[in-house]
Amino acid sequence: MTEEEKTAPSSDHQGQDVAARILARLGTALESTATADTHSDAGELEREERARLKRVVGLSTELEDISEVEYRQIRLEKVVLVGLWSQGTAEAAEVSLRELAALAETAGSEVLDGIIQRRQTPDPATYLGKGKAKELAEIVKATGADTVIVDSDLAPSQRRGLEDVVKVKVVDRTALILDIFAQHAKSREGKAQVELAQLEYLLPRLRGWGESMSRQAGGRVAGGAGIGSRGPGETKIELDRRRIRNRMAKLRKEIELMEPARATMRANRKRGAVPSVAIAGYTNAGKSSLLNQLTDAQVMVQNALFATLDPTVRKCVTPQGREYTLTDTVGFVRNLPHELVEAFRSSLEEVGLADLILHVVDAAHPDPEGQIQAVRTVFADIEGASEIPEIIVLNKADLAEPEALARLRSQFKNSCVVSAHTGQGIDRLQEMISEQLPRPAVALDVVIPYSRGDLLSRVHETGEPELIEHLPEGTRIKGLVDEHLAQQLRQAAEASV
Incomplete structure (x- = not known):
């Protein structure tokens, strides 16, 4: 018997064990904090608002409810998870499916069961093999589930084929993540x-139910009028596709028009020589908690995946008194949908334009190295992000095993062990940030008049003063500053002569 056959979940008993581990969320981003006291006053109102928007029990999502198009807002309630083990170990396949369970729960679903099939490649018709698809249909019927979530991206034909077998709505991983983003934006x-990403996902998957989508309308009927029906014209599905494309073009223009405001704010920070630090990392690694620890920002903290979508920028000060900005960004996840990376490119620019990245890692997670690799894969898609200096912040030290922390510290030399929950290691992290922020490059020795105390204040905030001496004619400043401030200091010194 081969090693794969020994580890494959083949029997009913093994399948029940897999389902039990999936339902327990073992090995997910949520497991490490599931039993910890993560309550915080920060963001309490927003957490209450999200709780009021939970999915309503009893809301049906069966196929017969769909009258015109396949895609609509996903209304998940009771779900069964499906995974494919095509490479790697059985444990890795289970961890991926458990993460899918955590995503489904974040979307407001109740996970009833889960199955994994050992298969080299997905079936082109139904994703799962014919026998496994029938087994899935029996599980769906027995549990009363109304939705199947697949831990992969499905081709439109695979989705239709699997729906025909299981007789309930089938959702893939990308659609699930898009739905979470839609709830949290x-x-x-x-x-x-989020809407742009949803439409990009929808466009190639749009299809009709019955003959209504294939009816043709000529002349002004296609535009909504009641006359001019001669000629082939557009089918209803073609009309919907055109409307979606028009809406996507409008959204792209709106997002483009929002860019100057962000660019202006970034330019102001650069002009003031304020270094920028971006907090990035896997979802639920503790990025928002770390922001609150470093800045007392009071942003919402929640034990859920993708709790933060909109970037939050706060001012922070090093122990030496130097100012910098700290930006909390959206979390990443394995196989982050391409539509989201494209749609959120403007927000992800905060990472690519930062002077330093705090890469937050959940050290209590069973596979922190896999999380780091997933985040760095996204970094590779962000222009300039891979070249930016990076501090690996090993968070949740109060929950992690000492052996795991030692292993991670040996692998990643530029790392710091912290607990954003208890405050452990925060002082050391602040020192590392101070050491690795970009230093001013212009050496200066000038005397400025006492009336320009504003410039002296900026030297303390953004520069590295070596000597501050008060003379009868003014204040002598010797040290390192940025080019823009150096020019202002020289002009002030010349004006006082």
């Missing part, structure tokens, strides 16, 4: 980005 730009 708050800002005007965030909502526009």
Whole structure:
């Protein structure tokens, strides 16, 4: 018997064990904090608002409810999960499916069961093999589930084929993540980005139910009028596709018009020589908690995946008194949908334009190295992000095993062990940030008049003063500053002569 046959979940008993582990969420981003006291006053009102928007029990999503098009807002209630083990170990396949369970729960679903099939490649017709698809249909019927979630991206034909077998709505991983983003987006730009991503996902998957979508309308009928029906014209599905494309073009223009405001704010920070630090990492690694620890920002913290979507920028100060900005960004996940990376590119620019990245890692997770690799894969898609200095922040030290922390510290030399929950290691992290922020490059020795105390204050905030001496004619400043401030200091010194 081969090693794969020994580890494959083949028997009913093994299948029940897999389902039990999936339902327990073992090995997910949520497991490490599931039993910890993560309550915080920060963001309490927003958490209450999200709780009021939970899915309503009893809301049906069966196929017969669909009258015209396949895609509509996903209304998940009771779900069964499906995974394919095509490479790697059985444990890795289970961890991926458990993460899918955590995503489904974040979307407001109740996970009833889960199955994994050992298969080299997905079936082109139904994703799962014919026998496994029938087994899935029996599980759906027995549990009363109304939705099947597949831990992969499905081709439109695979989705239709699997729906024909299981007789309930089938949702893939990308659609699930898009639905979570749609629930959590708050800002005007965030909502526009999510809608654009949803439409990009929808367009190639749009199809009709019955003959209504294939009816043709000529002349002004296609535009909604009641006369001019001669000629072939557009089918209803073609009309819907055109409307979706028009809406996508409008959203892209809206997002483009929002860019100057962000660019202006970034330019102001650069002009003031304020370094920028971006907090990035896997979803639910503790990025928002870390932001609150470093800045007392009071942003919402929730033990859920993708709790933060809209970037939050706060001012922070090093122990030496130097100012910098700290940006909390959207979390990443394995196989982050391409539609989201494209739609959220403007927000992800905060990472690519930062001077330093705090890469937050859940050290209590069973596979932190896999999370780091997933995040760095997204970094590779963000222009300039891979070249930016990076501090690996090993968070949740109060929950992690000492052996795991030692292993991670040996693998990643530029790392810092912290607990954003208890405050452990935060002082050391602040020192590392101070050491690795970009240093001013212009050496200066000038005397400025006492009336320009504003410039002296900026030297303390953004520069590295070596000598501050008060003379009868003014204040002598010797040290390192940025080019823009150096020019202002020289002009002030010349004006006082």
